[in-house]
Amino acid sequence: MLVNLLSDTVTKPTKAMLEAMMQADVGDDVFRGDPTVNHLQERVASMFGHQAALFCPSGTMTNQIALQIHTGDLEEVICDKDSHIFQYETGGYAHNGRSAIHLIDGAYGKITASQLQKAIRPGHDWLPQSTLVSLENSCNKGGGSFYTLEEVDVIKQVCEVNNLKFHLDGARLFNVLVETGDDPRDWGQRFDTLSICLSKGLGAPVGSLLIGDEKLIDKARRYRKVMGGGMRQAGILAAAGVYALDHHIDRLKVDNDRAKSIGQVLNKCSFIKHVNPVHTNIVIAELVDTSNADDLVSKLESVGIMSAALGGNTIRLVTHLDINDEMMDYTLKTLSSLTL
Numbered sequence: 001m002l003v004n005l006l007s008d009t010v011t012k013p014t015k016a017m018l019e020a021m022m023q024a025d026v027g028d029d030v031f032r033g034d035p036t037v038n039h040l041q042e043r044v045a046s047m048f049g050h051q052a053a054l055f056c057p058s059g060t061m062t063n064q065i066a067l068q069i070h071t072g073d074l075e076e077v078i079c080d081k082d083s084h085i086f087q088y089e090t091g092g093y094a095h096n097g098r099s100a101i102h103l104i105d106g107a108y109g110k111i112t113a114s115q116l117q118k119a120i121r122p123g124h125d126w127l128p129q130s131t132l133v134s135l136e137n138s139c140n141k142g143g144g145s146f147y148t149l150e151e152v153d154v155i156k157q158v159c160e161v162n163n164l165k166f167h168l169d170g171a172r173l174f175n176v177l178v179e180t181g182d183d184p185r186d187w188g189q190r191f192d193t194l195s196i197c198l199s200k201g202l203g204a205p206v207g208s209l210l211i212g213d214e215k216l217i218d219k220a221r222r223y224r225k226v227m228g229g230g231m232r233q234a235g236i237l238a239a240a241g242v243y244a245l246d247h248h249i250d251r252l253k254v255d256n257d258r259a260k261s262i263g264q265v266l267n268k269c270s271f272i273k274h275v276n277p278v279h280t281n282i283v284i285a286e287l288v289d290t291s292n293a294d295d296l297v298s299k300l301e302s303v304g305i306m307s308a309a310l311g312g313n314t315i316r317l318v319t320h321l322d323i324n325d326e327m328m329d330y331t332l333k334t335l336s337s338l339t340l
Contacts, residue, residue, distance in 0.1 A: 003327045005262075006306040008172075008200040008255070008281060008320035017203070017243045024239035028232050029055070030225070036235030040242050044196065044209050047245075048188030052217035053209045055238055056229050059171045060089050062195035062210040065223045067097040067132065069216055070165040070192070075131040076100035077167075078119050082109040082141035084169055085134055096227070100128040108276060109142025111135070113154040120162050133159050136169040138176050141310070143276030143284035144259065146176040152190050166190070171197040171208070175280040178253040192216070201252050201281060202244035203321045206237045248321060255281040255319040258328055262317055265332050271296065271340045283317045284310065291340050303334055 004010050013021065027033035037055050045053040056062045063085050071077055077093055079085060081103040085093060093101050104111045104119055121127045133155065138146040147155075159166045168191040170176075177184060188194060193212040198204035210220055224230060231237070256279075263278035263285075271291045276284040287293055293309040300307050308316045 001330055002304050003331050004306040005317040006308050008318045011203045011320050011322045013205050017240050020243040021236050021239045024235040026233040026235035029234045030230040034235040037238040040238040045211055047184045048211050049185035050188050050211045051214040053211045054217050054220050056208050056224055059195055059197040059208040061229050062208045063169055064092045064096050065210055065220045066167045066193045067093050068223050069219050070132040071097055071099035073098050074128055076102045076128040077132040077134055078102045079134040080104050080106040080109050080111050083136050084140055087141055108145035109139025110145055113158050116155055116158050132165045134167045138172045138280045144280035144282030146279055156190050165192045168194040170194050172200055174249050175201050175252050198241040198244055202248045204240040204244045207241050258319040259283050265335045281319045284314055286314045
């Protein structure tokens with residue numbers, strides 16, 4: 001048996017999703033003429049209470065476009081040290097946006113309003129200008145941790161007082177929403193832009209959307225084009241996103257609950273020192289000093305369980321819609337009996 005817990009990006013389209021893709025009505029999206037893309041963009045914008053949205057190939061692209069429309073030369077983005085835009089986007093904030101980055105040492109990928117207030121630069125000529133604050137919800141490297149609306153509100157107040165733009169990297173936001181029960185509009189109204197991903201827990205093969213007001217999204221289209229993100233008959237891909245929104249949101253709770261079960265088992269393993277609090281579908285565990293993350297990943301692979309070493313002697317396991325009950329039973333039993 002193979003249980004692929006490497007990431008929730010490894011999912012394959014369901015048969016019904018593939019059928020929806022093959023039946024998609026398409027056109028040229030660069031000319032704004034693809035009806036399925038237009039429908040997806042309008043639906044997601046409305047879902048989050050904004051005027052417009054832009055369909056892009058990846059969450060990295062939507063994040064990078066957001067940085068470019070909000071920041072520029074001699075300016076900086078403030079975020080947690082574990083943020084995806086810093087850790088896993090190849091320094092794109094500097095390469096694409098020509099902006100600096102100011103890191104906050106938060107907890108499990110989350111910053112506080114007081115930390116943000118202290119991080120804002122004074123207006124000296126020799127310092128970059130603080131322009132944008134970016135939060136990640138849920139936070140990948142934080143182990144699927146997430147902000148509450150109340151936590152976001154106090155951060156937003158600091159942004160408003162200091163004239164800072166506010167972006168949400170919401171790649172896995174739907175995993176959060178099934179836990180909190182929040183209305184997506186409540187999240188949308190708090191941010192200038194949001195990025196949501198369709199190709200993680202929602203199970204689409206490709207795609208993310210950048211959400212914002214019409215003026216910002218019109219500007220974002222130009223950045224998407226120069227980055228090579230104009231995909232012409234993209235409705236085939238957008239149809240997978242529409243299907244995912246129709247059928248795959250509520251079931252994310254199953255992924256979250258399965259991740260919590262894995263976390264509970266790992267907490268009892270002799271080779272594990274600490275498991276991050278499991279809030280959504282990501283489990284991050286730190287091994288005892290006498291064990292090695294690469295060795296554990298190899299050992300798990302030898303028994304058919306795929307995982308990832310994150311460095312710092314930690315491993316990550318991620319649940320998703322391609323994991324079934326039989327796979328979960330096997331994973332829990334195997335972890336319970338595993339020795340290093």
